[in-house]
Amino acid sequence: MDLVAALAGVVPPERVRADAAERRAHARDCWPRLALAERCGEAAPEPDVVVRPDSTAEVSAVLAWASASGVPVTPYGAGSGVVGGAVAVRGGVLLDLSGLAGLVALDEESGVASFRAGTLGPDVEAAVNARGCTVGHFPSSIMCSTVGGWVAARGAGQLSTRYGKAEDLVVALEAVLPDGTVWRTNPAPRTAAGPDVWRLLAGAEGTLGVVTEVTFRLSPLPAARRFGGWLFPSLTDGLGALRDVMRTGARPAVLRLYDELDTTLVLGREGGALLVTACEGDPDVVAAEEAVLRRSCSAATDLGPEPGEHWWAHRYDVSFNLPRVLSGQLLGPNGVADTIEVAALWSRLPGVYDAMKAAMSEHASVVFAHVSHCYPEGASVYWSFAYDAASPSEALERYDATWAAAMTSCAAAGGTIGHHHGVGQARAPWLAAEMGAGYGVLRAVKAALDPAGVCNPGKLGL
Amino acid sequence: MTPLPTITRRTEPVPRHDDPLAQASLCSLCPKLCRPQCPVAAGTGREAVQPWRISDAVVRGTSTGWSLPLAEQVASCTGCLACAQPCLPGTNLPEESRAARAAAADAGVLLPAAAALRERIAATGTPRTEPHPRNGADAATVLWLGCPTDGTDVGFAAVALFTAAGERVRCEADDDCCGAVTHDLGLTAETVALASRAAAGLAGADRVVVASPSCARMMRDEWPRLGLSAPTVTTAVEWLASVIGSLPLTSSGGAVAWHAPCTLTRALGVVEEGPAILRALGHDVREPAATGIDTRCSGAGAAYPLVDREGAEAVAAVRRDELDALDAPAVTACASAGRALGATDLLVLAAGRLA
Numbered sequence: 001m002d003l004v005a006a007l008a009g010v011v012p013p014e015r016v017r018a019d020a021a022e023r024r025a026h027a028r029d030c031w032p033r034l035a036l037a038e039r040c041g042e043a044a045p046e047p048d049v050v051v052r053p054d055s056t057a058e059v060s061a062v063l064a065w066a067s068a069s070g071v072p073v074t075p076y077g078a079g080s081g082v083v084g085g086a087v088a089v090r091g092g093v094l095l096d097l098s099g100l101a102g103l104v105a106l107d108e109e110s111g112v113a114s115f116r117a118g119t120l121g122p123d124v125e126a127a128v129n130a131r132g133c134t135v136g137h138f139p140s141s142i143m144c145s146t147v148g149g150w151v152a153a154r155g156a157g158q159l160s161t162r163y164g165k166a167e168d169l170v171v172a173l174e175a176v177l178p179d180g181t182v183w184r185t186n187p188a189p190r191t192a193a194g195p196d197v198w199r200l201l202a203g204a205e206g207t208l209g210v211v212t213e214v215t216f217r218l219s220p221l222p223a224a225r226r227f228g229g230w231l232f233p234s235l236t237d238g239l240g241a242l243r244d245v246m247r248t249g250a251r252p253a254v255l256r257l258y259d260e261l262d263t264t265l266v267l268g269r270e271g272g273a274l275l276v277t278a279c280e281g282d283p284d285v286v287a288a289e290e291a292v293l294r295r296s297c298s299a300a301t302d303l304g305p306e307p308g309e310h311w312w313a314h315r316y317d318v319s320f321n322l323p324r325v326l327s328g329q330l331l332g333p334n335g336v337a338d339t340i341e342v343a344a345l346w347s348r349l350p351g352v353y354d355a356m357k358a359a360m361s362e363h364a365s366v367v368f369a370h371v372s373h374c375y376p377e378g379a380s381v382y383w384s385f386a387y388d389a390a391s392p393s394e395a396l397e398r399y400d401a402t403w404a405a406a407m408t409s410c411a412a413a414g415g416t417i418g419h420h421h422g423v424g425q426a427r428a429p430w431l432a433a434e435m436g437a438g439y440g441v442l443r444a445v446k447a448a449l450d451p452a453g454v455c456n457p458g459k460l461g462l
Numbered sequence: 463m464t465p466l467p468t469i470t471r472r473t474e475p476v477p478r479h480d481d482p483l484a485q486a487s488l489c490s491l492c493p494k495l496c497r498p499q500c501p502v503a504a505g506t507g508r509e510a511v512q513p514w515r516i517s518d519a520v521v522r523g524t525s526t527g528w529s530l531p532l533a534e535q536v537a538s539c540t541g542c543l544a545c546a547q548p549c550l551p552g553t554n555l556p557e558e559s560r561a562a563r564a565a566a567a568d569a570g571v572l573l574p575a576a577a578a579l580r581e582r583i584a585a586t587g588t589p590r591t592e593p594h595p596r597n598g599a600d601a602a603t604v605l606w607l608g609c610p611t612d613g614t615d616v617g618f619a620a621v622a623l624f625t626a627a628g629e630r631v632r633c634e635a636d637d638d639c640c641g642a643v644t645h646d647l648g649l650t651a652e653t654v655a656l657a658s659r660a661a662a663g664l665a666g667a668d669r670v671v672v673a674s675p676s677c678a679r680m681m682r683d684e685w686p687r688l689g690l691s692a693p694t695v696t697t698a699v700e701w702l703a704s705v706i707g708s709l710p711l712t713s714s715g716g717a718v719a720w721h722a723p724c725t726l727t728r729a730l731g732v733v734e735e736g737p738a739i740l741r742a743l744g745h746d747v748r749e750p751a752a753t754g755i756d757t758r759c760s761g762a763g764a765a766y767p768l769v770d771r772e773g774a775e776a777v778a779a780v781r782r783d784e785l786d787a788l789d790a791p792a793v794t795a796c797a798s799a800g801r802a803l804g805a806t807d808l809l810v811l812a813a814g815r816l817a
Binding site for chain 1: 487488489490491492493494495496497498507508509510512515518519522531532534535548550551
C-alpha cells in the first residue's frame with residue numbers, strides 16, 4: 001500500500017513525511033538496547049511514514065483509517081523512553097504527537113490545568129508557574145518528555161513522594177480509541193460512577209489508544225524548600241527511617257537513600273548509606289516535616305543541608321552519564337550502562353534488593369541502587385549498572401542477561417518489575433507473569449478495543 | 463524557546479573540540495536538555511533536525527558514507543548555539559555540523575548551494591555580489607563589511623558613523639570574503655583560499671571592525687584553526703557602543719523591538735551593547751522573552767537559508783511573531799537576520815539619526 005497516498009485523504013498532506021531522514025529519526029527512542037544492537041549490525045526498525053497531527057480530530061482520522069486498513073500506528077512524543085515503547089517494530093505509521101502541544105485551559109479555582117499530549121515538560125511548568133502553581137512532575141527527562149508519555153508510561157518525577165506519580169496527578173484526560181472514537185472523561189475530584197476505566201490507558205503505552213490531552217491536578221508553588229542529608233550506618237537502617245517518615249503522614253518531596261556503593265560514589269568516601277532529603281510547600285508543613293525527619297533519622301549523622309543542595313543543583317546531570325558510557329567515553333568502546341527501577345513493599349524490599357544485586361552482579365561489573373519514590377507501604381529501588389565488554393556482541397549478550405537477571409530475581413523476591421519507566425519491549429517478556437490473570441484481562445480489552453491490533457504493536461507483549 | 467531552569471544554563475563558553483565528529487556519537491544517544499531549544503526543529507516540526515538526530519546523521523555519514531539526504535540533514539543547523547546552552551557535556555553542534563558538511567563535501571557529496579557557490583567562486587573569485595563603499599585606503603582601522611551586508615545600506619551607514627565619530631577607516635576590497643559562507647557549506651579548499659587572502663589583506667591593520675557577526679566569528683574562532691593569524695576583531699556593535707555618546711544625533715525615536723543576533727550574543731558574547739545603543743538613541747527598547755544570551759534564532763545563520771529556504775522561512779516566522787507581538791518596528795545587528803525578519807539594521811538606524 002502506498003501509505004503516503006492513502007494518508008493524503010486522511011490528514012492534510014503537509015502532515016505526512018516519508019523521507020529517509022524523518023523515518024530514521026523516529027526509529028530509535030532512548031532504549032540502550034537499540035544502540036547496542038546497532039553496533040552488532042541490527043538496524044532499528046523504521047516506520048514507513050511519519051504523521052504529525054495538529055489536532056485530536058486528525059489523530060482520530062488516522063486511527064480510524066489505520067484500524068480499517070490494518071496499518072500499525074506507533075505513538076511518539078519526544079523519544080525519551082528507555083524501554084523501546086515508541087519504536088515502530090512493525091513499520092506502518094509513526095504518530096508524532098509533538099505538534100499537539102500547549103496549554104488548553106487552567107482552572108485556578110479548582111487547581112487543575114489541561115495540556116495537549118505533545119507538550120514538553122518545561123512548557124508545562126512554565127505555563128502553570130506563571131499562575132503561581134506547579135504540576136510537581138519532574139522526571140530527569142523533563143526537558144525531553146511529553147505529557148502524553150508521562151501518563152501512557154506511568155512516569156514518576158523526582159518529587160513524586162510529595163506530588164505523586166503521573167497517573168496520580170491526572171484529573172481527566174482525552175484519548176482517541178483505536179477505532180477513532182474520541183473519549184473525554186468528566187473531570188471530577190473523585191467519582192463512584194463506575195470503575196475508573198480511563199486508568200486502562202495509564203500504562204497501556206498507546207496499545208489501547210492514544211492520549212491526546214491530560215488535565216493535571218496543580219499544587220501551589222512551594223513557599224519554602226529545605227534540604228537535608230543524613231548518613232546511616234547501613235542501607236537497612238535507612239530503610240527503617242524512610243518507613244517511619246512515611247507512616248507519620250509527612251510527605252517530603254525527596255527521600256533518596258543511596259546504598260553503600262552509591263553513597264561512596266556520591267560522597268567520595270566509604271561507609272554508610274546517604275539519605276538526601278528535600279521538604280517543600282507551606283512553611284509550616286515544611287517545618288513539621290523537618291521535625292519528623294530529625295526524629296526518624298536520630299540514628300543517623302546529620303550532614304546538614306549540603307548533600308540535599310548539591311543533589312538539587314545537579315539533579316539532571318546524571319542523565320548524561322549513560323550516553324557518555326554508551327558512546328565509549330567513560331568505559332571502553334563497548335561500554336554499557338543502563339538503569340532499572342522496580343518497587344516493593346517495605347517488608348520485601350531488603351530481600352528484593354539483595355536478590356537483584358546478586359543476580360545483576362553476575363553479568364554487570366558495577367551495580368548500585370538508591371531507594372526513592374516512597375509510599376507508606378513501600379518504595380522504589382532504582383538500579384544503575386555498567387560494564388565494559390570485549391565486543392559489541394558480548395555487550396549485547398550481557399545487557400540482555402543483566403535485564404533478565406534483574407526481572408526474574410525481582411519477581412521471585414516479591415517485587416514489581418517496573419515502577420515508572422514503563423514496559424515497552426524491555427519488560428514485555430515478564431509482564432504476563434507479573435500481572436497473572438490480569439494479563440488475560442488486558443488481552444481481552446485489547447482484543448475488544450483494537451481487534452486489528454494496530455495500536456503500538458509489540459509493546460507490553462501485545 | 464523555553465526558558466531554561468538556571469541549573470541547565472551553561473555559564474562558560476561552549477568548548478571547541480579537537481575531533482568535532484567524535485562528539486556526535488555521544489550527542490546521538492542523548493536527547494536530553496537541548497530538546498526544546500532548537501529553533502529549526504521548533505519552526506519546521508521535524509524530528510530529523512533535532513540535535514541528537516543531526517548527530518545520528520553525522521555518525522552514519524562518518525561510518526557508512528555520505529549521501530545528499532544525510533548532507534542536507536546535517537546542514538539543517540543555523541549555528542545558533544541554543545542547543546549548547548543547556549548541554550552539560552559541552553557538545554558544540556554547530557562545530558560538529560560544519561565539520562560534517564566539510565566531510566560530506568570532501569567525499570564528493572555537495573549540497574546544491576555549495577555546488578552553485580563553488581561555480582561562482584571559480585568564475586568570479588569571490589562569493590560577493592555587490593560592490594562596497596571605498597574609503598580611507600591608508601587608515602589603520604579596517605571596516606570589514608562581509609557578504610551578509612551585500613545588497614544592504616549597512617556599509618554606507620557604517621562609513622557615515624565612523625566619519626561622524628572622527629575616525630578614519632578603510633573598507634576591505636570589494637571582492638574580499640572571510641570564508642564564512644564557504645565554511646558553512648563545507649567547501650574547505652575555497653575557505654582556505656578566501657580566508658588566506660583576506661588575512662593577508664588585513665595584515666598590518668591595527669584593528670578590524672566587523673559589521674557581520676558571522677564574519678567576526680569566522681575570524682576569531684576559525685582562522686586560527688586554519689593556521690591564519692587572526693586580527694584583533696571588534697564587532698561594529700561594540701565599536702558603536704563605545705562612541706555613541708560622542709556622536710551628534712537628532713532627537714529620539716519611539717519604541718523598537720530588539721532582536722539579539724544569536725552569533726553576536728552566544729558566540730561572541732556581545733549582549734548588552736545593542737540595547738544600550740538603542741537606549742542611547744532615545745528608543746524605548748522592547749525585547750521578546752527569548753533575548754540576550756537566550757535569544758531565538760532568525761533562521762538565517764550558517765547558510766541554512768541556502769540549504770532549506772522553506773525551513774529557514776518557517777524558523778523566521780516564529781521569531782517574527784514574537785517580535786510583532788511587541789508592537790514596535792524590529793531592529794537587529796545582523797544583516798542576515800535583518801533580511802529574514804524584515805528588521806532595520808542597528809547601524810543604518812543610528813546613521814539615519816546623525817545630525
